[in-house]
Amino acid sequence: MRRIYMDANATTPVLPEVVDAMRPFWSDEFGNASSIHQPGQRARTAVDRARASVAALLNCRAAEVVFTSGGTESDNMALFGLLAPGDHLITSSIEHHAVLHAAEELMQRGVEVTFLPCTPEGVVEVAALEAALRPNTKLVSVMLANNETGVIQPVLELADRAHAAGALFHTDAVQAAGKLALDVAGLGCDLLSISGHKMYAPQGMGALFVRRNVRLKPMFFGGLHERGRRPGTENVAGIVGLGKAAELARKWLSDDVSSGMDSPQGLAALRDRLEQRILGAVAEAGINGGGVSRVANTSNLYFDHVEAEALVIALDLKGLAISGGSACQSGATEPSHVLTAMGLSEARARASVRFSLSRLTTEEEVDLAVELVPAAVARLRELSPKRQPLALSR
Numbered sequence: 436m437r438r439i440y441m442d443a444n445a446t447t448p449v450l451p452e453v454v455d456a457m458r459p460f461w462s463d464e465f466g467n468a469s470s471i472h473q474p475g476q477r478a479r480t481a482v483d484r485a486r487a488s489v490a491a492l493l494n495c496r497a498a499e500v501v502f503t504s505g506g507t508e509s510d511n512m513a514l515f516g517l518l519a520p521g522d523h524l525i526t527s528s529i530e531h532h533a534v535l536h537a538a539e540e541l542m543q544r545g546v547e548v549t550f551l552p553c554t555p556e557g558v559v560e561v562a563a564l565e566a567a568l569r570p571n572t573k574l575v576s577v578m579l580a581n582n583e584t585g586v587i588q589p590v591l592e593l594a595d596r597a598h599a600a601g602a603l604f605h606t607d608a609v610q611a612a613g614k615l616a617l618d619v620a621g622l623g624c625d626l627l628s629i630s631g632h633k634m635y636a637p638q639g640m641g642a643l644f645v646r647r648n649v650r651l652k653p654m655f656f657g658g659l660h661e662r663g664r665r666p667g668t669e670n671v672a673g674i675v676g677l678g679k680a681a682e683l684a685r686k687w688l689s690d691d692v693s694s695g696m697d698s699p700q701g702l703a704a705l706r707d708r709l710e711q712r713i714l715g716a717v718a719e720a721g722i723n724g725g726g727v728s729r730v731a732n733t734s735n736l737y738f739d740h741v742e743a744e745a746l747v748i749a750l751d752l753k754g755l756a757i758s759g760g761s762a763c764q765s766g767a768t769e770p771s772h773v774l775t776a777m778g779l780s781e782a783r784a785r786a787s788v789r790f791s792l793s794r795l796t797t798e799e800e801v802d803l804a805v806e807l808v809p810a811a812v813a814r815l816r817e818l819s820p821k822r823q824p825l826a827l828s829r
């Protein structure tokens with residue numbers, strides 16, 4: 436069976452160029468980057484080069500990049516590194532759990548936390564932030580692109596308001612890195628998180644941009660790695676992979692329309708084709724967050740009277756991998772906190788699925804998905820107990 440992967444927001448494939456760049460650091464070049472002998476120095480040079488590449492992607496200084504184990508650690512480092520009891524944190528109700536659950540834990544430790552609402556399109560509004568700022572607001576953390584809907588947040592405006600009130604600004608850019616041009620100066624943020632496995636580098640690898648002069652309490656204690664901000668022997672191969680992925684992302688983002696489908700514009704065209712054709716073939720369906728700016732690869736669609744989980748499984752059986760809009764926690768499937776924050780009914784949130792294309796997605800794959808999805812939805816609707824009375828009353 437032909438397998439089609441449309442779950443790039445969960446994880447991306449590691450690009451062959453990234454694997455090639457990493458390979459020597461698992462074998463011949465196995466040195467510890469802290470050792471002073473030559474193998475160690477070669478590892479150090481590779482780490483430095485990767486740091487420069489990530490800095491180029493973010494348009495910051497190399498010394499402002501801290502390598503971490505991924506997006507979750509970067510987010511936690513930003514929040515726990517800055518906030519102490521008595522401080523006020525403002526974040527949003529549509530953040531990833533890496534921020535939301537960290538904020539809840541901070542609340543237990545005496546930090547005041549405000550969760551900003553969002554509009555029905557999934558945008559966190561500047562006016563809501565302005566109303567929430569307090570004299571003791573130390574940090575505002577709002578993501579750049581939402582992982583479920585792809586909706587882009589007005590980070591520059593939010594950061595401006597935070598700064599005007601004397602607070603620092605962090606953005607979780609995990610779902611924006613490699614999809615949007617990221618310029619920490621242009622975005623106005625003091626801290627920014629990225630994750631390797633959302634941008635064609637390996638899982639378990641990430642980075643946090645920390646603006647010069649922003650002091651973070653370390654989360655771990657040990658050696659002086661990463662300028663004492665994140666002790667622990669560097670994951671040299673992972674760092675090299677992230678550096679290579681950052682280089683490739685920069686090149687991809689700078690390609691213009693002339694480079695065809697393998698460009699940001701090409702990806703957006705594929706996503707739009709997927710949406711238009713599916714919605715053209717299925718009634719009682721629509722886009723969550725479709726009326727505002729989104730990253731090019733993400734499409735969150737609802738199909739009323741269909742359980743997302745059943746649709747994900749039905750499509751998986753046909754070879755198409757997508758994801759449900761709900762998270763499975765402690766055995767119970769909860770409707771997505773993002774979609775419910777947008778005001779979707781629980782039923783519609785449970786009827787929503789996410790398609791997230793990758794830079795490797797082809798037009799042919801989109802066309803196959805466009806055949807599979809309406810057929811699976813129709814089949815599930817036939818079986819839907821909620822649909823039975825309607826069918827019988829006709």
Ligand code: PLP
Nearest residue numbers: 505506507531533582609610630
């Ligand atoms: N932030 C966002 C927006 C994400 O989508 C994810 C992962 O899905 C994370 C943070 C966590 O990143 P990681 O899986 O690298 O820990």
